[in-house]
Amino acid sequence: MTTAETRAGALPALADVPVRDLRVAVLGVGMMGADHVARLHSRVSGAQVVAVSDAFAEKAEQVAAGVPGCRVVGDPLAAIADDDVDAVVIATPGQFHEEQVLACIERGTPVLCEKPLTMDAGSSLAVVRAEDEHTARTGRRLVQVGFMRRFDPEYAELKALVDGGGLGEPLVVHCTHRNASVPPYFTSEMMVNDSVVHEVDVARFLLDEEIAAVTVLRPRATRHAVADQSDPLLVLLETTGGRVVDVECFVSTGVGYEVRTEVVGEDGSAMIGLDAGLVRATAGPAGASRSTGIAPDFRQRFGRAYDIELQRWVDAARRGEVDGPGAWDGYAAQAVCAAGVEALHSGQRTVVRMEAR
Ligand SMILES: NC(=O)c1ccc[n+]([C@@H]2O[C@H](COP(=O)([O-])OP(=O)(O)OC[C@H]3O[C@@H](n4cnc5c(N)ncnc54)[C@H](O)[C@@H]3O)[C@@H](O)[C@H]2O)c1
Structure with a gap:
């Protein structure tokens, strides 16, 4: 049963949200990614960081060590394809976003991608189109872009x-x-x-x-x-x-x-x-x-904004929705x-x- 079907006639909020935490993989655990892992682990409810991936294995090991139950997955695409991953945060450098977001869409996985969505307007439009095609088939949107303001x-x-x-x-x-x-x-x-x-x-x-x-x-x-x-x-x-x-x-x-x-x-x-x-x-x-x-x-200035961004992303992903700036906003930017x-x-x-x- 899809979330949209579950929602019809159901009680709002609590009846809506699956009991299990959203199992999240974070790709790229530099400044932003490590911050997102810490937030998801300690300030956001309803989510569990189950995997991290980074080009520097040591960095990934270090971040994973601070989160019980979190594994290091060497290849970011393998983390996206992992059966134990429900949703993905992308905080790798911009040039890797296109491939990683498209892999999430292909698999039907909700994704919060740090800005930029991709490195140019043409490839961002391709992401918009790929998500549109997924939405036409499933009724679901998947992509949120990290415009936290x-x-x-x-x-x-x-x-x-x-x-x-x-x-x-x-x-x-x-x-x-x-x-x-x-x-x-x-x-x-x-x-x-x-x-x-x-x-x-x-x-x-x-x-x-x-x-x-x-x-x-x-x-x-x-x-x-x-x-x-x-x-x-x-x-x-x-x-x-x-x-x-x-x-x-x-x-x-x-x-x-x-x-x-x-x-x-x-x-x-x-x-x-x-x-x-x-x-x-x-x-x-x-x-x-x-x-x-x-x-x-x-x-410091936008600390609260990042907290709210992640909490709302987790809540929406658990309902099968997107509640923030989407692929079109990434393309327009x-x-x-x-x-x-x-x-x-x-x-x-x-x-x-x-x-x-
Ligand atoms: N929304 C905001 O306010 C905001 C602020 C700063 C940065 N950003 C964005 O966040 C993203 C990350 O920025 P940052 O400042 O954290 O960069 P960073 O360099 O500190 O971190 C990037 C991490 O990704 C790793 N990495 C590189 N290639 C990888 C790959 N192919 N797969 C997995 N990991 C890989 C690097 O080893 C590094 O640890 C960028 O897109 C940036 O534009 C957004």
């Missing part, structure tokens, strides 16, 4: 405000995305593909529209920029409905991780990301002042970033080339 309580509140009409018609979105520093290999192209990609998803999420065109301006670079790179960048996204989103992406501020988003509507505006948790008053040589902390990096990189190089407004949904 959608699960951040502040973003969720902003989305509810926009959707509820609390700001009137949204017109403009201002985004700030700053890092204290980045490694020396971090290029301006990576600023678009790895940083601004999150604002691309946020814009699509908040406005419920596709991005139609991208322009990238290169203001005077900071002296702290990685050699020969443009930092900061100012990225303008135009939506299909004529709204404009501006993104200041600045990855060598020397300060901290600052992600702010402000939606300006016909009837008001709302901003998130001020990190205004604890406001501390202190006396100093220049007089008394008030200050708040700034998250050092994305793991890739298409917009491809236009963004083109715009970065050409200095021209660049139209996003995307298939109709």
Whole structure:
């Protein structure tokens, strides 16, 4: 019996969810994957990490050792094909995602794939099509993409405000995305593909529209920029409905991780990301002042979002559903970033080339 059949006429929630925990394999246990394993093991209910796989066996052994009952499987495709694995988290580098996600779809296994879905729009579209074909046969979706900001309580509140009409018609979105520093290999192209990609998803999420065109301006670079790179960048996204989103992406501020988003509507505006948790008053040589902390990096700022993302993914997978950004969102982000990189190089407004949904 399919989950959809079980759901018909059944009591909601509890009657819906299989008693057995979701048995999860995590592929790639570097920074993100190891974090996901720790979360699934200690903070998320209804899941058990039963297998990990990593190109570095020692790393996999180390992570598996912290989770009772967790095995190391050398080949990630063998982990996907394992009969004792119900669902998969992919946190390998982006170039391996396509093959691994397609293997999950082929087997009918729910998968949470870290962004990017794949390395380019064409291969992301192929994943969309493969999942569509599976859905046409089974009625089930399988793919969720790791755009975790959608699960951040502040973003969720902003989305509810926009959707509820609390700001009137949204017109403009201002985004700030700053890092204290980045490694020396971090290029301006990576600023678009790895940083601004999150604002691309946020814009699509908040406005419920596709991005139609991208322009990238290169203001005077900071002296702290990685050699020969443009930092900061100012990225303008135009939506299909004529709204404009501006993104200041600045990855060598020397300060901290600052992600702010402000939606300006016909009837008001709302901003998130001020990190205004604890406001501390202190006396100093220049007089008394008030200050708040700034998250050092994305793991602190979005820790709660990752918790909620994983819990909702587990709950949905146990019901046979997907409850988050899907393959289409991964494809759209890739298409917009491809236009963004083109715009970065050409200095021209660049139209996003995307298939109709
Ligand atoms: N959503 C977010 O906020 C966020 C943040 C950072 C990174 N990411 C994404 O998460 C993914 C992983 O990033 P990371 O920073 O953890 O990288 P990382 O380099 O720290 O970890 C990647 C791990 O994968 C392993 N690996 C490499 N090739 C493999 C293969 N073929 N099969 C199995 N394991 C393999 C590596 O040995 C490494 O341990 C990337 O796609 C990245 O873009 C997402």
